Amino acid sequence: MANHKEETLALREQFDTVEQQKDASTLGMWIFLITEIMFFGGMFLAYTIYRSSYPGIFAITSSSLNVYIGAANTVVLLCSSFTMVMAVRSAQLGRQKAIIFNLILTLILGFIFLGVKAYEWNEKFVEHHVPGPGFHFVGIAQQGPAQLFFSLYFAMTGLHALHMVVGVGILTWLIIKTRQGTFTAEYMTPVDVAGLYWHFVDIIWIFLFPLLYLIDRHLK
Amino acid sequence: MITAAVQEREHYLNASYGIKSWLLTKDHKRIGLLYLATITLFFFLGGAFATLIRVELLTPQGDLVSSETYNKLFTMHGVAMVFFFLLPSIPATLGNFFLPMMIGARDLAFPRINLLSWYLLVIGGLFSLFAMLAGGVDTGWTFYTPYSTTYSNTWVIATALGIFIAGFSSILTGLNFIVTIHRMRAPGMTWFRMPLFVWSNYATSLIQVLGTPVLAVTIVLVFCERVFHIGIFDPALGGDPVLFQHLFWFYSHPAVYIMVLPGMGVISEVVSVYSRKPVFGYGFVAFSSVAIAVLGFLVWGHHLFVSTQSVYAGMVFSFLSYFVAIPSAIKVFNWTATLYKGSISFDTPMLYAFGFIGLFTIGGLTGLFVASLGIDVHVTDTYFVIAHFHYIMVGGTIMAYLAGLHYWWPKMTGRMYPEGWAKLSALVIFLGFNLTFFPQFILGYLGMPRRYHVYPPEFQVLHVLSTAGASVLAVGYLMPMIYFIWSVRYGKVATANPWGATGLEWKTPSPPPLHNFDEAPVVTHEAYDYSTVMGEVIEVG
Secondary structure (H helix, E strand, O other), X not given: OHHHOOOOOOOOOOOOOXXXXXXXXXXXXXXXXHHHHHHHHHHHHHHHHHHHHOHHHHHHHHHOOOHHHHHHHHHHHHHHHHHHHHHHHHHHOOOHHHHHHHHHHHHHHHHHHHHHHHHHHHHHHHOOXXXXXXXXXXXXXXXXXXXXXXXXXXXXXXXXXXXXXXXXXHHHHHHHHHHOOOOOOOOOHHHHHHHXXXXXXXXXXXXXXXXXXXXXXXXX | OHHHHHHHOOOOOOOOOOHHHHHOOOOHHHHHHHHHHHHHHHHHHXXXXXXXXXXXXXXXXXXOOOHHHHHHHHHHHHHHHXXXXXXXXXXXXXXXXXXXXXXXXXOOOOHHHHHHHHHHHHHHHHHHHHHHHXXXXXXXXXXXXXXXXHHOOOOHHHHHHHHHHHHHHHHHHHHHXXXXXXXXXXXXXXXXXXXXXXXXXXXXXXXXXXXXXXXXXXXXHHHHHHHHOOOOOOHXXXXXXXXXXXXXXXXXXXXXXXXXXXXXXXXXXXXXXXXXXXXXXXXXXXXXXXXXXXXXXXXXXXXXXXXXXXXXXXHHHHHXXXXXXXXXXXXXXXXXXXXXXXXXXXXXXXXXXXXXXXXXXXXXXXXXXXXXXHHHHHHOOEHXXXXXXXXXXXXXXXXXXXXHHHHHHHHHXXXXXXXXXXXXXXXXXXXXXXXXXXXXXXXXXXXOEOOOXXXXXXXXXXXXXXXXXXXXXXXXXXXXXXXXXXXXXXXXXXXXXXXXXXXXXXXXXXXOOOOOOOOOOOXXXXXXXXXXXXXXXXXXX
16 A cells, blocks of 8 residues: 555655546645635625615726726736746646746736735825725715725725735745756646636636726716 | 554554644544544533523522623633534544545545644634633624624624634635545445445535635624724615625524534434444435535525515525425434334444434424524524524534544544443433523523523523533533543453444554555445444454
8 A cells, every 4th residue: 555655745645646636636726716706705795785785986986996007907917827827838848947937927927916006005095095084085975885985995905915915925935846846747736726826816806807997987 | 462462553643652743743533633632622611601601590680790791701602612612523523533534545635734724723712712811702603793893892803813714724624525525535435335424524515615715704804894994894884784694694504504414424324333224315315415505505594584684585585494404304304214123222322313313303493493584583582592503503513423422432542432421421411401401492482582691580490490401411521521531541442343333434443554544445335234244243342
């Protein structure tokens, strides 16, 4: 039995075959992503309920967000997904330098996204659009629901950004591991599942962008 | 000579020694024992709070503790018991230990994540313990807004954070189990040859994975609201406190099934072994677990009958809640059908299982009462509800947990527990339980509200009965604690298969070797095929 086999990264002792281990890791990541969908789902539910309760105010408050910056950030994130796929493909082919190159590109794009996000949040502080005692949205009577919109805006984009930060950590770890020569064409599961995670975070933003930035665009 | 050979054999307990070999272990069996120690601590902590509650309720006046302290007591009782004992109880201890063995695997798919999930439970537990020691929390275990977000001046954040962290422990355990069951089954272990304990843990894991993240995000929102004053649930800003209740119960109703489904799995194993018959209607029992998991997600609104939920939603939720009775009844009927013409032996696990079947039936049937809109309006927030869910959680889950602990104890430790004392404990717990909680049905029906420490004098007799029962129950729970510890050193040495059971976990020595099996198992029979163990000598010690 495998008791006497040496444990390696490519085949840990609880598994019989490399395929079994790879299957298990991939399935594990998919299930984790399902939990993430449920996690974000709670916030999407809150968003849905409040937007349908206060459609007019959500449209007005939404239009105060800078749609061009948001769109640019969406493009940045989509590009990062592309470079991530390239990293996974390079790993499948066992091309170490290409893995590192693509991971670094992904990392840079991730940082650009976070930087732009930080700039946007800072704008909210300047405009008094941060929920709390100092909140004031010019031009509407019902400050409460306006504050609700920005509560959701900060909660949702904040949670998304937190996932980006975790992703940045994972990418950094992958770059270090690749430099150490851990990954080969036979063993590249971590790159693969990290890719799944990165795409998931990307997809969350694909939903957040129209829901938060584009509420009243179809009216114009 | 034989004894000496048994002692020298290497197994998971003597393969390595020292604190480090436990705290850094990746062995699912050791992690199961770590969980066992942790949750036992929280069980007795929660029990201590319950004791204070019951002592306070001996008299109609609030003379032992102030109302503020009483609020903290029932909150901390609930938090300790639900989040740090009941939710991890069977899956994280018995499931962790036996699920891989029952499907013939060497370990769970992700041993390091398994260890991490224990650490998360401990860290979450420490946060909550800190909150309890620093002054407690008084929101009730349900953390309803806006009290929890705005008004409570107690340690809401620390407690909520503890539950948040422990939630990830639950998620990771569920994830680990699902992947393990999908990918790690031994050759020949098809889905329909799996023991029913594995099926019920699979269903449980589905709930853990799909439900717990919703609780997590709810806690995040409460946290943000309390700390950053954003207003998701704040009516002053146009937010809706009832949204919190929806989100909370979307997790916390299915969470009841996280607690009871693994217990049902234990009962399926135990009833079969001590009747020496395959479980009647295996497929129905297996799928009823999955059905309970699915239906569990569709009934949360029955906790909101007296909130501002629309009456039409209430009708739908009430209607759907009745459906949970179907798979539950399938299980109860199939267990009793398994007993029919069985060769029944009244060993301790079987006694606990009988207790489970009776008490779960009462708990389940009163569940139909509270699922009915009209009756629920009458008994909402009364001791009727308290009695109902204690029949499920204590009479159901803890009975099953003790049944499983006795059943598998010889395998876990290599020692037998003292049968006489164990039978006595089963009896004492059954009597003590009924004496504690049956009067509460009557109290509730008569109108005694929950969470009050002062009550009209005419309720006193029933409260005194309940407190007396709680004392008996406490003795009953202390007994296994003492004789289990005693048995580890002085108990008779257990054979590989003392009960003549069929599962793979019994086909390996007690306690199991480090990698569970000396020889990789190949499964050729259905589960519970007792013809395969006919020839084996059944001896104790």
